Amino acid sequence: MEALLRTSGLAKTYGGIKVLNDMNFDLHKGEVHAIVGENGAGKSVFTKIIAGVVRPDEGGTIVFEGTPISNMNVHKSRNLGISVIFQDISLFPNMSVAENICFGGKRRGIQNWKSIYAGAKEILDSIGADIDLYAVMNEISVGKQQLVAIARAIAFKAKVIIMDEPTASLSSNEVEMLYGVIKKLKADGVGIIYISHKFEEIFSVADRVSVFRDGNLVKTGRIDEFDQQSLINLMVGRELHFLPFHMEGDAGEVLFSVKGLTCEPYFRNISFDVRKNEVLGITGLVGAGRSEVARAIFGLLPLDSGEIELLGEPVHIKSATQAVRKGICYLPEDRRIQGLFMKKNMTVNITVTNLKKILNSLKLLSFKKEQDIVLEYIESLNIKPPLPNICVTNMSGGNQQKVLSSRWLNANPKVLIVDEVTSGVDVGVKTEIHKLLRDLASRGVAIIMISSDLPEILAVSDRIMVMRKGEVVNFTSVAAATQETLIEQGILG
Numbered sequence: 001m002e003a004l005l006r007t008s009g010l011a012k013t014y015g016g017i018k019v020l021n022d023m024n025f026d027l028h029k030g031e032v033h034a035i036v037g038e039n040g041a042g043k044s045v046f047t048k049i050i051a052g053v054v055r056p057d058e059g060g061t062i063v064f065e066g067t068p069i070s071n072m073n074v075h076k077s078r079n080l081g082i083s084v085i086f087q088d089i090s091l092f093p094n095m096s097v098a099e100n101i102c103f104g105g106k107r108r109g110i111q112n113w114k115s116i117y118a119g120a121k122e123i124l125d126s127i128g129a130d131i132d133l134y135a136v137m138n139e140i141s142v143g144k145q146q147l148v149a150i151a152r153a154i155a156f157k158a159k160v161i162i163m164d165e166p167t168a169s170l171s172s173n174e175v176e177m178l179y180g181v182i183k184k185l186k187a188d189g190v191g192i193i194y195i196s197h198k199f200e201e202i203f204s205v206a207d208r209v210s211v212f213r214d215g216n217l218v219k220t221g222r223i224d225e226f227d228q229q230s231l232i233n234l235m236v237g238r239e240l241h242f243l244p245f246h247m248e249g250d251a252g253e254v255l256f257s258v259k260g261l262t263c264e265p266y267f268r269n270i271s272f273d274v275r276k277n278e279v280l281g282i283t284g285l286v287g288a289g290r291s292e293v294a295r296a297i298f299g300l301l302p303l304d305s306g307e308i309e310l311l312g313e314p315v316h317i318k319s320a321t322q323a324v325r326k327g328i329c330y331l332p333e334d335r336r337i338q339g340l341f342m343k344k345n346m347t348v349n350i351t352v353t354n355l356k357k358i359l360n361s362l363k364l365l366s367f368k369k370e371q372d373i374v375l376e377y378i379e380s381l382n383i384k385p386p387l388p389n390i391c392v393t394n395m396s397g398g399n400q401q402k403v404l405s406s407r408w409l410n411a412n413p414k415v416l417i418v419d420e421v422t423s424g425v426d427v428g429v430k431t432e433i434h435k436l437l438r439d440l441a442s443r444g445v446a447i448i449m450i451s452s453d454l455p456e457i458l459a460v461s462d463r464i465m466v467m468r469k470g471e472v473v474n475f476t477s478v479a480a481a482t483q484e485t486l487i488e489q490g491i492l493g
Contacts, residue, residue, distance in 0.1 A: 002066055004029045004191045005050070005082075005160055010060035012045050017385060020045050021215045023060070027160065027191040032182060034194045034202045034223070037212030037235055039398030039425060040384030043195050046212070047162045050193075051084045052077035065159075081159030085149045085166055093138035097131055101151045123151045127181045129174075141287050142334050143170050143452075150181060161185065162193040165397065167201060168423040172454060172487050173285060179205060197398075197427060198453070199228045211235055236428055252276030254312070256415045256446035258297065261306035266292035267470035270306070274415075274446040279437060281461030281478075282450045283486055289470040290450045291333055294417045298330040299323045310414060324353055327414030331404055331421055333450075339404045340392050347374045347388045349403050353411040377406035381429060398425045405433060415446040422456060434460050454483045 003026035010023040020042040027033045035043050048054040050062065052073040062069045064080050091100045098120035117133050124131055129147045137145060146166060153161050167175045182192060182205050196202055202209060203223060210220040211234040218234050254273045261270040267289035274280045282290050295301045297308060299317040308315050310326060317323045323330070332338035340349055351358050351370055358373065360366040374388045381402040385395075392400055401423060408416060418437070422430040437460060441447045451457050457464060464481050466474045466489040474489045 003027060003063070004031075004065060006063040007046075007050070008061045008063070010046065010049055010062070011057040012042075012049065012054065013057055014385070019215050019385075020049075020056070023217055025210060025217065025220075027193060029189045029191055030186045031207045032186065032192045032194050032205050034196065034206035034209040035212060036196070036199075036202060036209060036231055038428060039382075039396055039402070040214075041212040041235070042215040043212055044164065044396045045215075047084065047164060047193065047195065050077065050160075051082060051162065078156075081157065082162070083153040083156050083158035083160070084162040084164070085146075085153055086164050091137050091145060091149060091152070093136075095137060096133065097135050097137065097140070097148055098133040100137055100148055101155050119155065120151070123154050126184075127151060127154070128177050141291070143174060143287065146170055147174065147177075150178065154181075154185075158190060160191045160193070162195070164195045165197070165423070166194075167196070167198065168420065170452065172452070172483075175201070197422075197425065197430070199231065199427075200455070202231070203228075213237060232427055255310070255444065256448075257309045259307045259309075261293065261296060261308075262304045263292065263296050263301050264304055265470070266296075266301070267467070270472060272465055272472070272475075274448060276444055276446075277441055278462040279441050279447040279449055279460055281457040281464045282448065282467060283452065283454065283457050283464060284467035284473075288467040290467050291419055292470075293467075294330055294419055294448070294450060295332075297323070297415075297417065298328060300330075324411065327412075329353070329408045329411050329413035329416050331408050331416070331418045333420040333423065335397075335400055335404050340400060342393050343391065345389045345391055346378075346383070346395070346403055347371070349392055350374050350377055350406045350410055353407055357410070373410060374406075377402075377410070381406060381432060398429070401425050402429060405436075409436060409440075413440075413445055415448070416440060417448045417450070419450040420452065421449065422451075422453070430456075454486055457486070458483065 005027040007023055007025045010020060011018065012020040023046055037043050045054060049056045049072070052075070062072055069076060069080070098117045101120040101123055102116045120133055127147070127150065129151065131140065131144050131147065137148065150166065166178060170178065185192060194205060206223045208220060209223050209226060209231070211218040211231065213235060252275055254275050257273040259271045262268040270293055272280060284290055292301060296303050297317070299319045299322055308317065315326050317326065317328065347370060351373055358366055358370040371388060377383065378386045378388070383399055383402045392403055395403070402425065405421060422433055425433065437447050437449065449460060458478055458481060461478050464476050464478060464486065465472055466486060
């Protein structure tokens with residue numbers, strides 16, 4: 001059977017470093033072909049070449065519906081029917097939801113504002129997404145933005161859709177919604193390239209899977225030829241086993257507490273404690289108010305009422321600067337908009353929150369201290385490419401997440417709030433981040449982990465707080481929790 005999309009000998013070199021080598025890949029109509037690999041394995045570069053965003057080295061070929069495509073660019077790719085949902089969502093932040101879905105699309109009859117909004121509503125209804133058509137994109141949650149990006153791809157009548165970590169910010173309910181969309185797209189003959197670090201997704205949706213490692217295609221096969229361990233071994237080139245990380249011994253004194261935090265319309269009457277040696281997990285549906293609670297504690301949202309205590313002493317935080325000075329650090333879920341300085345290099349992004357560590361005795365910046373700190377995190381988190389002066393814009397999404405994690409680890413926090421901290425990182429680094437969080441907790445740092453990934457919540461947390469519609473609906477120990485009970489509490493309260 002003729003492939004819908006086929007590549008042969010694709011390669012890409014940056015600064016003398018070959019990041020993609022002799023990539024042979026094919027995709028058929030009505031098929032989900034998954035791609036897995038560690039961060040820096042070449043997945044993003046490969047899909048960007050197909051999308052026409054990155055130009056490959058000379059010699060490779062791309063064939064679409066049997067026709068060789070020379071000099072692929074964004075315009076050609078789009079006209080062929082290739083649509084990409086990038087890991088870091090590429091939408092128009094100041095336009096409405098409806099405009100983002102239908103702007104430039106191929107839907108018949110979209111010629112005026114009325115038809116634009118009618119068309120957008122039809123697509124959102126078809127995937128079961130309840131999103132305000134008139135809402136401005138930068139005012140809705142990242143999870144809803146992801147659903148809008150998927151709706152936009154449908155509006156473009158794409159023949160090939162590339163989904164790069166499409167569930168990174170989706171709740172369990174929204175993930176099931178996405179699975180239904182994928183099933184419908186397959187039935188319509190759409191070919192889907194699905195990139196994810198979440199193995200349960202790969203085994204749920206994929207027909208075939210290709211494993212990338214260090215820029216090379218290691219193996220391609222039917223999904224039923226693999227299990228989770230064999231995929232991990234192929235990805236990292238060695239055996240890698242994972243165990244839950246939980247507190248050893250009893251929790252100590254209260255390190256951090258909030259009482260009656262309210263910030264309408266986002267959340268109300270939020271109270272919790274975090275004790276020494278423990279990790280408090282916060283979960284619930286996207287839009288439950290989890291991230292807004294974190295942003296309010298960090299001084300990014302003004303509180304209507306409530307109290308915050310650190311080591312038994314009340315603290316009053318009006319800005320992020322004040323929060324950092326008090327030792328409260330926040331790793332946001334949207335690394336590009338809320339976290340990183342995208343036009344700065346890796347070194348600046350890692351060291352910016354703790355400048356005292358890179359000053360010499362004359363209070364001048366020490367290049368050696370700065371480089372030593374960055375090289376330490378490059379090694380410990382395996383950041384790729386290992387170039388301290390690389391602009392973070394040119395790094396993969398997973399490696400950007402590693403840089404942001406390094407920043408807050410370097411800040412020596414008293415309270416560390418992490419929001420979807422392992423979004424877009426590979427299975428090896430995910431485990432390393434979990435170990436780091438547990439190590440920080442054992443050293444007296446109050447750890448609050450917000451996550452939509454229920455296996456992660458159950459593997460790392462000691463206690464779990466479930467939120468729904470801006471309120472706390474339950475506290476539970478990890479021993480008493482299951483994925484089913486957490487989903488039920490998050491949906492029904």
